[in-house]
Amino acid sequence: MTKKSDLAWWQRTIAYEVYPKSFLDTANQGTGTIAGITQRLDYLSSLGVGAIWVTPCYKSPMVDNGYDVEDYRQIDPSFGTMADMEELIAKGGEHGIRIVMDLVFNHTSDQCPWFRESRSSRDNAHADWYVWRDARADGSAPTNWRSIFGGSAWAWCEERQQYYLHTFAPQQPDLNWENPDVRQALIDIANFWVGKGVGGFRIDAITYIKKPAVLSDGPADGEDGMYSVHAATANTPGILDFLHEFKAAVRDGRDIFFVGEANGVAAEDLGAWVGERGVFDMLFEFSHTHVPMGAAEVWCRPAEWRLTDLKRVLTESQEHTKENGWYPIFFENHDQPRSTVNFFRCEGSAAAKAKALGTVLLTLRGTPFIMQGQELGYDNRVWGSVDEFDDLQTRSQYEFALGEGFTAEQALAACNRFSRDNARTPMQWDASANGGFSSVTPWLPVHDDYQQVNSETESADPESPLSWFRRLAALRDEREELVTGDYEELMPSSEQVYAYRRAGERSTCVVLANLSADEVSYDTLLVSGMTPLVGTHGEALVGTLRPLEAVVFGS
Numbered sequence: 001m002t003k004k005s006d007l008a009w010w011q012r013t014i015a016y017e018v019y020p021k022s023f024l025d026t027a028n029q030g031t032g033t034i035a036g037i038t039q040r041l042d043y044l045s046s047l048g049v050g051a052i053w054v055t056p057c058y059k060s061p062m063v064d065n066g067y068d069v070e071d072y073r074q075i076d077p078s079f080g081t082m083a084d085m086e087e088l089i090a091k092g093g094e095h096g097i098r099i100v101m102d103l104v105f106n107h108t109s110d111q112c113p114w115f116r117e118s119r120s121s122r123d124n125a126h127a128d129w130y131v132w133r134d135a136r137a138d139g140s141a142p143t144n145w146r147s148i149f150g151g152s153a154w155a156w157c158e159e160r161q162q163y164y165l166h167t168f169a170p171q172q173p174d175l176n177w178e179n180p181d182v183r184q185a186l187i188d189i190a191n192f193w194v195g196k197g198v199g200g201f202r203i204d205a206i207t208y209i210k211k212p213a214v215l216s217d218g219p220a221d222g223e224d225g226m227y228s229v230h231a232a233t234a235n236t237p238g239i240l241d242f243l244h245e246f247k248a249a250v251r252d253g254r255d256i257f258f259v260g261e262a263n264g265v266a267a268e269d270l271g272a273w274v275g276e277r278g279v280f281d282m283l284f285e286f287s288h289t290h291v292p293m294g295a296a297e298v299w300c301r302p303a304e305w306r307l308t309d310l311k312r313v314l315t316e317s318q319e320h321t322k323e324n325g326w327y328p329i330f331f332e333n334h335d336q337p338r339s340t341v342n343f344f345r346c347e348g349s350a351a352a353k354a355k356a357l358g359t360v361l362l363t364l365r366g367t368p369f370i371m372q373g374q375e376l377g378y379d380n381r382v383w384g385s386v387d388e389f390d391d392l393q394t395r396s397q398y399e400f401a402l403g404e405g406f407t408a409e410q411a412l413a414a415c416n417r418f419s420r421d422n423a424r425t426p427m428q429w430d431a432s433a434n435g436g437f438s439s440v441t442p443w444l445p446v447h448d449d450y451q452q453v454n455s456e457t458e459s460a461d462p463e464s465p466l467s468w469f470r471r472l473a474a475l476r477d478e479r480e481e482l483v484t485g486d487y488e489e490l491m492p493s494s495e496q497v498y499a500y501r502r503a504g505e506r507s508t509c510v511v512l513a514n515l516s517a518d519e520v521s522y523d524t525l526l527v528s529g530m531t532p533l534v535g536t537h538g539e540a541l542v543g544t545l546r547p548l549e550a551v552v553f554g555s
């Protein structure tokens with residue numbers, strides 16, 4: 001069995017996602033700054049964090065909050081300067097924390113100089129850097145693909161009299177990875193950041209970079225007669241050649257990691273994507289985040305789902321990476337609603353739910369990724385009208401729901417449940433105005449609960465989600481098997497409890513997390529010879545889990 005000391009630093013640590021616009025505003029402007037992250041390094045150390053994934057903070061028009069990059073070598077002035085970033089990297093290093101940049105390489109902003117030139121004519125130095133196609137004979141878009149944010153995936157360009165492809169928003173034109181100059185430019189950018197001392201990269205929307213050789217219509221999969229661009233282009237054969245080239249030029253021989261955002265990689269293909277033969281050290285794979293939708297055809301009509309569905313998917317992913325590769329463990333990110341709503345169908349406080357699911361997050365095999373605020377037990381916010389949302393995807397989802405026949409009230413309720421903005425509300429640092437995030441009105445409303453749910457109040461409360469996350473981070477550090485141990489699911493048919501064993505060479509832990517509001521009994525043989533190491537509800541009861549109680553036993 002692997003020893004902890006044989007693992008790479010990024011396998012032994014805990015990662016934390018910072019959405020910089022909402023983390024801490026040190027400039028009295030209502031949006032967060034890089035200097036704000038530096039100010040909170042002690043806080044992150046107290047959670048055992050060794051890597052911070054900073055979502056894009058490059059110069060950007062911010063149509064998609066930085067996922068539309070204008071210049072990959074500059075920090076957007078709203079976040080500060082390159083000197084601020086260099087300071088974060090250096091001070092992070094002093095705290096044993098490495099900075100992970102987000103590479104948005106499927107597309108740029110339409111304001112990126114490459115695109116501005118590309119769109120200006122059909123024969124310029126960047127003419128072939130994006131995916132351009134002629135209109136059909138009737139002037140309509142080249143294919144019937146629907147973009148991920150809704151509407152056609154093609155936008156018309158007057159100057160070139162051609163369409164360009166945008167998998168996401170029209171302001172996010174897709175790069176043409178077939179062009180070796182594009183690939184080299186992206187390699188150079190990544191190496192620019194390696195030169196700054198970053199600890200790795202989260203690589204955005206990576207499954208879309210390769211398009212099929214012939215772009216053609218797909219069968220309509222919605223009322224709009226369109227076909228999803230995801231189905232049309234995700235994971236196109238040949239994509240791994242591009243990625244191997246990129247990895248060889250950026251990753252090989254360096255002590256950094258690559259985590260890919262890889263929606264749509266099938267389980268049987270994982271071996272080619274992660275691990276020794278693969279291109280990524282870890283892969284964000286989304287099958288478990290799809291479970292709360294049930295078998296729904298469309299996002300706004302979620303179907304019933306059961307805990308056993310979630311556990312099966314999590315167990316499968318644990319098994320896939322048993323021999324090869326490593327997973328990031330996550331239940332939240334900036335594209336997901338809060339996990340206290342998303343993964344629970346029962347009554348109970350957000351704090352109790354955050355602690356129960358946080359136990360799973362920090363004890364499965366893989367590198368836990370905590371989304372900012374998750375450790376405080378954030379809940380979804382209540383959004384009173386569609387105008388309160390900033391996110392372009394939520395706004396288009398609202399229109400989509402109306403198109404599906406929803407009333408305005410129903411469409412708003414669906415957006416409340418699923419909006420990405422739930423994960424993006426400002427961090428709550430204390431009980432002062434704006435939760436201590438900013439001295440002025442923040443860009444997105446602070447959650448109403450900030451007087452109770454904030455890091456200062458929770459630090460002083462041993463029963464808070466924050467104290468629980470800290471305790472578990474310490475336990476993960478103490479108990480080698482929580483990092484290296486084998487995973488074996490227990491009680492697989494339970495619809496209330498997620499239970500598993502993490503067996504190491506010398507010691508073993510058993511995790512029992514009651515993710516329901518029922519009191520549940522369990523067979524004490526599962527933990528025979530073991531003692532409770534930590535529990536969310538104080539002293540553990542033998543053979544019984546109280547509602548939303550989680551206990552970690554150890555031998």
Ligand code: NOJ
Nearest residue numbers: 064067104168204205335
């Ligand atoms: C995935 C990112 O996580 C999301 O926030 C973004 O909107 C899209 N990729 C487009 O870059």
